[in-house]
Amino acid sequence: MEKANLKLTQLSLVVTDYDQAIAYYTQILGFYLVEDVQLTPEKRWVVVSPSENEGAKILLAKAGNALQAEHIGNQTGGRVFLFLETDNFDQTYANYCQQGVEFIETPRTETYAKVVVFKDLYGNKWDLIGRYQI
Numbered sequence: 342m343e344k345a346n347l348k349l350t351q352l353s354l355v356v357t358d359y360d361q362a363i364a365y366y367t368q369i370l371g372f373y374l375v376e377d378v379q380l381t382p383e384k385r386w387v388v389v390s391p392s393e394n395e396g397a398k399i400l401l402a403k404a405g406n407a408l409q410a411e412h413i414g415n416q417t418g419g420r421v422f423l424f425l426e427t428d429n430f431d432q433t434y435a436n437y438c439q440q441g442v443e444f445i446e447t448p449r450t451e452t453y454a455k456v457v458v459f460k461d462l463y464g465n466k467w468d469l470i471g472r473y474q475i
Contacts, residue, residue: 351388351398354423355413356463359385362401365462369440370425372399391425399423414464421458421466430455430471437469 356362359377366372366389375398376388384405390398404410416422427433434448434457445466448457455471 349397351400353400353402354465355404355409355416356401357404357410357413359387359401359403362462363387363389366399366401369442370437370461414461416465419466421468423465423467424470425467426470426472428471430469433469433471 354362363374363377367374370391372389372391373393374387375390376386378386380386384403387401388398389401390396404413430448437459438444443460445458445460448455450456454473457469459467459469461467
């Protein structure tokens with residue numbers, strides 16, 4: 342059987358408010374607003390991305406009911422949920438510190454990269470990763 346060419350293009354992140362989430366991801370983390378389309382009076386299609394041209398994107402999905410709202414900030418049971426790579430770890434870390442991003446540890450050196458865990462606006466844990474250049 343011939344394999345199809347597949348790629349992960351986007352994932353959904355449950356949020357409390359579209360505009361608040363857009364502001365955080367674009368102004369604090371420096372992401373791009375890719376799409377913002379009104380679908381119904383209550384629902385929008387809002388997509389952000391750390392890069393203009395490559396990598397997976399995030400669909401900011403406003404919680405539609407109490408069960409979804411319960412999982413905001415804890416979509417993975419407290420584990421690191423998302424992994425953000427940078428080509429300049431020290432600069433990105435310093436910029437995020439200036440922006441008030443909540444880091445829950447100091448940067449550490451792993452065999453593959455510099456890494457630090459931060460929480461986003463909702464409490465989701467992210468790894469900021471600066472891979473070593475070989």
